[in-house]
Amino acid sequence: MYLSYSPLWLQWFYPTLTWHKSREENIIFLTFDDGPIPVVTPFVLNTLKKFQAKATFFCIGENIDKYPEVFSDVIESGHAVGNHTYNHLKGWNTKDNDYLDNIQKCTLHTGIRLFRPPYGRITKSQIKALKIQNPEIEIVMWDVLSGDFDQSITAEKCIENVLKNVKNGSIIVFHDSLKAFERLEKSLPIILEILTKQGYSFKTLL
Numbered sequence: 001m002y003l004s005y006s007p008l009w010l011q012w013f014y015p016t017l018t019w020h021k022s023r024e025e026n027i028i029f030l031t032f033d034d035g036p037i038p039v040v041t042p043f044v045l046n047t048l049k050k051f052q053a054k055a056t057f058f059c060i061g062e063n064i065d066k067y068p069e070v071f072s073d074v075i076e077s078g079h080a081v082g083n084h085t086y087n088h089l090k091g092w093n094t095k096d097n098d099y100l101d102n103i104q105k106c107t108l109h110t111g112i113r114l115f116r117p118p119y120g121r122i123t124k125s126q127i128k129a130l131k132i133q134n135p136e137i138e139i140v141m142w143d144v145l146s147g148d149f150d151q152s153i154t155a156e157k158c159i160e161n162v163l164k165n166v167k168n169g170s171i172i173v174f175h176d177s178l179k180a181f182e183r184l185e186k187s188l189p190i191i192l193e194i195l196t197k198q199g200y201s202f203k204t205l206l
Helices: 008-013 040-050 062-067 069-074 094-111 124-133 155-163 182-195
Strands: 027-034 055-059 080-083 171-175
Touching: 027 040, 040 055, 040 069, 055 062, 055 069, 055 094, 062 080, 062 094, 069 080, 069 094, 080 094, 094 171, 155 182, 171 182
Parallel strands: 027 055, 027 171, 055 080
Antiparallel strands: none
């Protein structure tokens, strides 16, 4: 069970996390989790290029080690990258020291400026420890979830999830993963086309 948006009470409960950016300008922040992956990440890069859109990729360190050429393509295409742990760990199920060590291992590739907890699951003690260890870190959540990872829904539902919740400054989550590709391949071009026509531009979080 998940929501296609982040409720205000959750944002209030975790006030030090980034849920969205300024609502003053027609700018949207596209984010892609779990890559880099052959086929899927290149598809995303090509689609973004067609719409002159920039995005932020929250990468898994293990995937970067497996597919360094794909990761290089993300960087060379002018997109930002963020840390998504080395092994896609769920904070709620991981001891704090193990969690921080896994994040640190990923920083060898991505740095630590931007971090997104896998599954959005992170404890308050982990947040505190991360900010003490890395004062410059920005822990990025979202206010719009496409649901592309959900194999029980259609691409049309992903489109609906985004379009009904998006607004100025929204941070939208997609996944450049094999699990999400069937829905992402169909929904991403349509979403980009519609939002472009509505006057939005797409920038990185850095």
